[in-house]
Structure formats: structure tokens, C-alpha cells
Amino acid sequence: MKILYAFIFLVFLLNTAKAQDNYEIQVYGSETVDPGRTMVELHSNYTVNGFKTKVDGELPDNHEVHETIEITHGWTPWFETGFYFFNSIGSEGRTAYVGSHIRPRFAAPLAWKWPVGVSISTEFGYQKKAFSANTSTLEIRPIVDKRWNRVYVSVNPTLDKSFAGPDQNKGFIFSPNVKGSYDISKVVALGLEYYGSTGPFFHYDAFQKEMQQLFIATDLNTDPDWEFNGGIGYGFTSGTEKAIVKIIIGRRF
Template sequence: MKKIYLLFATLLFTAHLYAQNNYEIQVYGAPTMDKGKTMFELHSNYTLNGSTTSSGPELPTNHVIHETIEITHGWTSWFETGFYIFNSIGSDGRTAYVGSHIRPRVAVPESWKWPVGVSLSAEFGFQKSAFDANTSSLELRPIIDKKWNKLYLAINPTLDKSFAGPDQNAGFIFSPNVKGSYDVSKAVALGLEYYGSTGPFFHYDPIQQQQHQIFIATDLDVSPDWEFNAGFGLGLTNSTDKAIVKMIIGRRF
């Protein structure tokens, strides 16, 4: 009986350790916001098939809508700041303001003429324990991208760190994101996006305890003032929500 209890406690801890944050499902490109410009974005994500039972203090994710407001302002040609307001909509007490993050980001200036785009963001803030057991966190996101004619590739080898919660002593969690797309017309690009979380850096977890998602996605480019991205994602491991739809709409001012 004691062994069963210890096994249950271990699984419960693991569920806390890699609880998903499906609020902002996006692979970043390297360019920052133009100087003096402000972007307002709405990230809308709906979990078609997620967890149906609570994991410790965290509420289940099945049939929940996440609405995130992101406001980004460009201060110079190479520096921007983003601010996030996370919200959840769902039954059984899952409708709430979840938390907020701030994200400064710097980019290598185009005048340096590097062969690839490069930038670095540092996102930090808080979230309620009912939605993420790790209530204070930092994300370091290096961003590398490149466009070859109609083909685009972006890589975000992200590191996550918790300061309050079950992961606070786990070190940095490796959470890579990758995007590849192809311009099928001047206005439409189709591609694949990958989102993962493999566990503490250089001490990765067994595959079914990791998170891996693949999204089929499209980007529309109908105006330099607007941004649109939508996709359908499938979870590939037991620790990942199995089906999610997402949409991002942004407007520059």
C-alpha cells in the first residue's frame, strides 16, 4: 500500500511539474516591433480534449477557453516590451483572471547584417495556483529565424524557471518551439508548429512525462497593420492535452 501511495505522489508531482500553459501558443519571429508602434493581440485557445480531473490545486483543462490579451510597444528599432493579461473561461470555477506577465525583448539590429534574425526575450510574472501550480516564473526565449524565398523557419530554444511552486528547485526546464511555413500565395502561408517541454535541462524526463504538440497552422498577410494565425494541435504524449484549436488576431497602431 505504501508503494502505491508513493507512486501516486510521484505522478501527482510530475503533473505539477509540467502543467501546460496553453494561453499563448506562438513561435516567435526575430524582429521586434517598429519604433513608436504598438500591437494589440488576442490569443484565443480552446482545449477540445484535455485533462478531466484536477491535479492537486490545478483545475482540469478539458473544454476550457483561454483568452490572452497581449500589448507590445516598440521603443527603438531593436527593443520592445510586451505585457500579457491571461484569462480563462470554463465551467466549474474555471472562469477567472489568471495572471499577468511582462516581456522585454532585444534584437540584433538589421544594420549588423547577420545571416539570420536573432533576438532574446525575458518573460516573467505570476499566475494563480488553480491554473498553474508554479505561481511565479521566468521564461528566457532565444529566437532565431530565416526566410528563403517562400520558405520560413523559426527556432525558439526556450528555458523556463519557477520561483514559487513545485518546480522551484528543478532548475531550468527546456521547452523548445519550432515553426516552418511555406508561402502558398502572397497572402497565405501554411506550415507546422512544434511545442515541447522535455524536463530539466540536460536531465530530460521519460518521453510520456514530457509534453510534445504539433500544430497545423496558417498565417494570413493581408495588411502590414494586421496579424492572423490559426491552427489545430495534437498532443503526442500522456502529459499533453490531446487536441487544441488556436487563433491569434493582432492589430498594429
């Protein structure tokens, strides 16, 4: 219960602080893909209640499906590279290939025997202007996680930078993600996932313009080669989609 209270406190502490674009809604763990293996994931997200008008030239995302293919290959015990292909499905010209990112990630080797898992991900790529006003972006994502028996916590204090678009002169934007889960069995874990964004450091957006989302999520651990994560999220501000459903299915080869 103390760990649960600490997680809830951390969520509300960060809540005073724009979530990930809703193509890949995921809090990362520190572990990388094993060397010589490849992980293929499908991120499927449906915006049940989202934006209904254009914002900064972006098409609305209400009742839109986002399908993202992620392919990650492990090169060493501490380095992997991921590739993303973003796609949108919707009415009124919203069905399209959206863009692609590349994501190298480095992890602290297990041989260092640190008390927590640590890695850092850097993600860079392009998105079409009709789907993202900031068309060229960089994400720097430190990852720290820890497991205590059945309890798991991961914190991603992410920094976002735009090189083309309305945010290109805003510097780095703080976008924290936090996950806490509890294994109710050997197969099923239930938890909360938080996604937020404050705007630029020291020039924070007004609260209602920030993105604040909380997901109730579940992870299924049926096989070490398979991954499943699903959840329902709610946005607390006018700058956030009110309701999103997400499913992630992954397979290691």
C-alpha cells in the first residue's frame, strides 16, 4: 500500500506538469531486446472522444484509428534500434501513412548490478503536417524502473524537441510518463499509466492547454515471446483527448 500511495502521489505531482502523440501510447521499461532477436509490435489506438476541429492545421482525431508498426532489433546486451511506421484510418481524408521514426536505445548492462533498471532512448523522425503540426521532432527519454516482488514501477521523464512547426522555438518540452502495476497472477498484471506534458521549461502552458492522461491498463504474460498491453485512457484537460482505447501486441523472433 505504501508503494501504491507513493505512485499516486508521483502521478499528481507530475500532473502539474502534452502526452505522447496517440500513435504509440506506452511507458517504456528499461530492458532492451536480446542481441540477435527482433521484436515486432502493433500499436492500435482508437480515439473514442477526441478533437473535432483542426488545431494548428492538424486534422481532427475524433473517431480515428491509429495503427503503428514498431520493429526493434537487439544488437548487443545493452543496445537496440527501433523503427516506427505511423498510419491513420478515418473518414474525410484521414486514412494515410503518417510518418516514420528511428529510435536507438542504450541500457545500463546487468553486469553493473545497479539497484534499478536504467536506459535512455532517443527517437527522431518525420510526420505529415496534416497529422502533426510539428513535422520534425526529437524525443529524449530516460527510463528508470524497478520491481518489488509483484509490484512494478517505471518512470520516463521525457524531453521533446520540435525542429519544424509551431513549437520549434520553444526549446525542450517536458513530457513525463509513469507506470505502476501489480501482478494479480503469474499471467495478469493490472495498473495505471500516466502521460503528461507541461509545455517548455520555465514557460509552462496553462493547465487546460497541457496534456494530462491517465490509463487503466493490463499486461498479459502468457509466453516470454509474446507481449500484450491494453488500456482505456481519460484526458483531464481541454488540451487532451477525453477517451482513448489502446492495444499493443508484440512478438519476439
